[in-house]
Structures are given as C-alpha cells and as structure tokens.
Amino acid sequence: MMKYLLSIFIMLLTCVHAMAATERISSPDGRIRLEVNTDDTLRMRVSYGDEQVLLNSPLCLQLQQEWLGVRPKVKSIRRKLINRQLVNVVPIKNAVTNDEAQQLTIAFAGNYSVEFRVYNNGVAYRFVIDKKGKVDVTDELMTLCFPSATKAHISKTRGFWTSYEEPYTHLALADYKVQDDMSYLPVLMETARGTKLLLSESDVRDYPAMFVKSTGNNGLTSIFPKAPAAWEPLGDRGFNVTSESPFIARTEGKRSLPWRFLVIGDDKTIAANEMERVLGGQCKLTDTSWIKPGKVSWDWWNHWTIWNVDFETGINNQTYQYFIDFAAKYGIEYILLDEGWNKDVRNPFITRDEIDVKQLVEYGRQRGVGVILWLAWLTVENHMDLIKYYADMGVSGLKIDFMDHSDQWMVNFYERVASECAKHKLMVDFHGSFKPAGLEIRYPNVISYEGVRGLENGGGCHPDNTIWLPFIRNAVGGMDFTPGSMASAQPEDNHGSGSLPMGSGTRAYQMAMYVCFESGLQMLADSPTRYMREDECTRYIASVPTTWDESRVLSAKAGDHYVVARRKGDKWYIGAMTGGKPQQLTVSLDFLKGKGMLTGFRDGRNAHRIAVDYQRFQQQVSPTDKLTLNLVRNGGWCCVIE
DSSP: OHHHHHHHHHHHTOOOOOOOSEEEEEOTTSSEEEEEEOSSBOEEEEEETTEEEEEEEEEEEEETTEEETBSOOEEEEEEEEEEEEEEOSSOSSOSEEEEEEEEEEEEETTTEEEEEEEETTEEEEEEEEEEEEEEEEEEEEEEEEOOTTOEEEEEEESSSOOOSOOOOEEEEGGGOOTTSOEEEEEEEEEOTTOOEEEEEEEOOOSSOOOEEEEOSSSEEEEEOOOOEEEEEEETTTEEEEEEEOSSSEEEEEEEEOOEEEEEEESHHHHHHOOHHHHTSOOOOOSOOTTOOOEEEEEOTTTTTOOOSSSSOOSSSHHHHHHHHHHHHHHTOOEEEEOTTSEEETTEEEEEOTTOOHHHHHHHHHHTTOEEEEEEEHHHHHHOTHHHHHHHHHTOOEEEEEOOOOOSHHHHHHHHHHHHHHHHTTOEEEEOSOOOOOSHHHHOTTEEEEOOSOOGGGGGGSOHHHHTTGGGTGGGGSOOOOOOOOSSEEOGGGOOOOSSSOOEEBOHHHHHHHHHHSOOSEEEEOSOHHHHHHTHHHHHHHHHSOSSOSEEEEEEEETTTEEEEEEEETTEEEEEEEESSSOEEEEEEOTTOSSOEEEEEEEEOTTTTTSTTOEEEEEEEEOTTOEEEEEEOTTOEEEEEEO
16 A cells, blocks of 8 residues: 555656646636646646646645545536625735636545636635545645746745744755755746746645645645644743644545645736735624724834933833833834733733833823734643733734744644634734735734744845845735834944844835835834934834735836835825845836825935935826836835825
8 A cells, every 4th residue: 555655646746748638727818728637647737828837737635545636537517707806804905806717616526626716817726625524634745847947936944843034045946856945835936938936825724834845856846744643832932743643634524625826927916916815715703893904113123222211221111101102103003012021921911020011001092002912822822811811901912923833733723813812802913923824814803924034133134035025925915024224234234233233225225115015014123212313214104004005016026126006095105125236217107196296215325335325305296207216235215195
C-alpha cells in the first residue's frame, strides 16, 4: 500500500502536457481560459491571452486511504455565471466589490465535487465533500507547474512555527530546489513575458493554512502542518507541539474546503485585486454598526518616549493620558496599550500599580478616544472571560499577539476569538499572525492582521522589501504595517535605538504609506512629541481615512514603484512610494469630476541623503491635468485633492 501511495505522489508531482476528457471555461471577458482534465488525475491548466501561464497541474485530496481526484469518474457537470455586488463592512479598498465569474462544478463518484471559477483577473478552485460524519483529511495536494523562466517572489521559512515576517526572496523557479525552505502564502510569480500570478487562499475554516515548497521542476506543491494531537505552553506566549495527528484536519464530512486562487494579470491588476474578499464567505454578524475602523496612537515602537512634560514618562496613566490628549487633538480614534500594562503577561486582570485601565477608558471616552489592549494569545486562550470583562469596562478592542502557527487548532483559535469578541462588540487586531484568508469577511470585527515585515523591525524594515507589499502581502487583505516614523532616515543612516527609533525611507515615503497601505486600523507608530513638532505632517496623516469608497491604481511595477488614488466622499488622496531606485512618474487626474485644490507633500531636494527633507505644496488641478511625481530613492509622494 505504501508503495502504491508513493507512486501516486510521484505521479502527482509530474507535470505532463497531454490532455484528455477536458472541460473548458473562460473568464467573462474571455481573456483567461481554464482547462480541466478528468482523465487519470484531476488537472488544470490556464492561459492568459495567447500565453500559457500554468501548465497541466494536478489537484488531489486524500481522506485517509481514499484519494479524491485520482482516476476520477465524472457524474455531472454544471456551469453558471456569477454576477453580484458585495457591500463591504470594512471597505479598505472599495465600498462595493464586483464579484463576476464563470463557474464550473464537476461532481464525481465518491460523493465529492470540485468547483472552478474564472474571473477577469484570475482563477480559483476548491474541493467540496459530501461524506457522513467527521472525516480525516490526510493531505491535500496542489502541484502548480509553471513555464520555464518563471520567477518567484517567496517568503522562506524553515518550519511551520513562524511570525510571517520574513523578507522576500526573489529567484528563478528553476533555481528553487526541493531541499530549499518552504514558503508561506501569498507568493508572487512572474512569467518570461512579465505576466504576474499571485497565489493565495481564502475561506479557510477549521482547516490549516497552506504553505508551498519547490517541486524541483519549475513548480510549487502544497504542504500543510499536521493537526496537533498534544501541545504544551512555552513561556508566557509560545507553545510546542509535542505530538502530531496523522492528518492535517479532522473536520465535518459535508463541507467546502478552502479556495485556492491565482490572481493573473499585470502589476496594476495584482495590486487592485479583491480575490481574497470575494471568496471569503459571508458576514456572520447581523449588526456591524459598532465596528469603527480608524487610526491608533501606538506606544510600543516609540517606547513611551515623550518629553517636555512635568511627569516621569513610561507605562503609567499620566503617559497614556498624554497619548489620549494627543489623539484627541488630531482626531485620532484610538490609543493602544501594548505589552507591559499588566504585571504578568499570563494574568490579564492584574495591572501594574501605575495603570488603571478603567480610568483611562473613561478619560478617553470624555475626549472621543477609544482604548485598545495588547494581550498574548496564550493568555486569551486561558482566560476567555477577559473578553467580556474588558468589553464591559468599555475597551474598544484587543491586539492579540504571538500565535505564530496556522495549523487547524490555531486557525480555529482565531475564529473562536473573533466570534467571542463579536459577541461582546470588541474589535480584534491579530499580530504574530498569518495572512488574511476570509475570517475578516465572516467576522469584520477582525479589523486587521500583521503577518508582515513592518516598521517594528527597525533597520530590518528596508524599503527595497517594503515596495513589494502592495503586490504580495497587502494584495490579499488588511495589513498592520505600523507606519509613521518622523525620524526618517535613508537605510544606511538608520541607527535608531529603543527610545529613539528611526524608520527607513524619506518623510514623504512614511506619510505616503497611509494612502498606499490598506488596514482597518492604521497605527501612528512614533512619539506624540515628535508628531506635535511636525504638525503639518501629522495633520495630513491624521486626515487620511482608513476606509475608502473607491481605489484606483494609477501606476505600478512590482518591486519598483506604486501609485494609488483613493476616494472618500468627495475627496481624493494619492500616495506614491518607491524602493532604492529614484523615480519620475507621470499620472493622469482624469478620475476627478471637476477642479480642486491639491495639497501635497513630496521629497525635498536633499531627501536622497537627508531623509527628513520634504516640501509641502499646493496647486489647482483639473481632470485634464497630469502630475509629474519626482521620488528620490526610498522616497514618497502624497496629497489630498478637495
């Protein structure tokens, strides 16, 4: 039996080109074509225009000793057009999202089917099983075979225990070896013609997150963490899996499994896509009026460093009242008490002697500023009653940190927390987390995720890595990058310390992130003292919304530059950023409805060397105008038009 299973595994990893018993389906605009073969093994291949971007690629699901997708027997085939509009509860890109696709559903003997969808910007598929009782999913095999000369932009990790904050690795797929480290999702591919393919997943429920590794032959194959059979705490926030189950998931036998999707197109298409959103499922909450996205004055990055005050700053109520006063002055919706506010991370109910959360909540309420609390995930798991306790106190949300796993048990932890917090009207910001995969659609009180190499990495947060984020990590949902350094530095000059941190990139670059990056909660990472000394920059940052009516990518090249325009009401905001290469970019304002006043911030004449150098400017603009944006290396540009 083992030799038989091994032979099937080898067969599935072999990319072949012969097709038989083929079903075909195209995108509504006809540009993307999907072919599904149901002969010896279920396989798919994809064309984009006249380019074949995905070769014959096998798909298979193992339920104990049963292989679904191997020697499949077709029972029925159904086709339908999906054409609907989705209203977004937390519209980090658009208020309304179009969901238009052709769907092909193939039912097979053995009580399962596979659904394929072809959108104008990509393809997706998922297994749907119809079994009795519980089933053990031993493995799910997806082997994607790409043409030669395809490049990959991946996030290497040595194991399933990861913070999901690795810098991107850029390599030819031909050079990605079987023995190399695997990667978590999302992953971006680029064909020899320059077509981009973004791989990720959505509607992940009661199931582990997918990782991928090399096939050794221009391909990627899926790999999943096993379901933990037993685990033990490690310190106050970690855990070790002490034994594993022989399956990746034990789950309901009647259910759909997660969607696997590829966004396909040019750089603008990748950055503008909302595939994770349209495949994420339906909102489970009947009342979402209490979910209030916004900006947050954050303490941890700046180490509570404020000065020119008559009290000792640190983790105490006087310092946090100062944060609240700052937030109220600039219309910032929340402050965050990060790690340190309780005496012991393990006990969420006993605060430091200098902290009174209830008093801070009341102080903030009187000034229109909410309070968010940081907690380690293990503390939440051991004290789920803390959710009601702090909700009753008036806390607005929780930042839950250090999960660092995405096996079935941990995926279910996310969902249990989201559900319990929704019950008590608390928002959740997951840190130490995997990427968005549909949970925030079902529970929109999940207001953001980390899972990114953000500003907290100090000098390790390099603009040459950050410029990829709109095309990879932020292209699959909200991203808590924590921008906003006022102590801006070119990377070679970033020598920040704990109490005096610095952020790489120019001042205009740090400001542009508030327009370029998408997150329901957006942090202001620097010290209130620094922000108040840079009043005109802070007023702009504080004015930038975190939710949008409309977004348009104006110019984009992955790893090179990104320019986006976003509308809130009758105001338009534009943000532009680059990596290590200076840019001169021209963008049209033809999306404007009429004339307006542009107030902008751009790199100063010497920002290539002195990163804090910037210029504020104003000019009248109209729909017939074109803007020329000059960005220095690691530079930025941003504006509002009203």
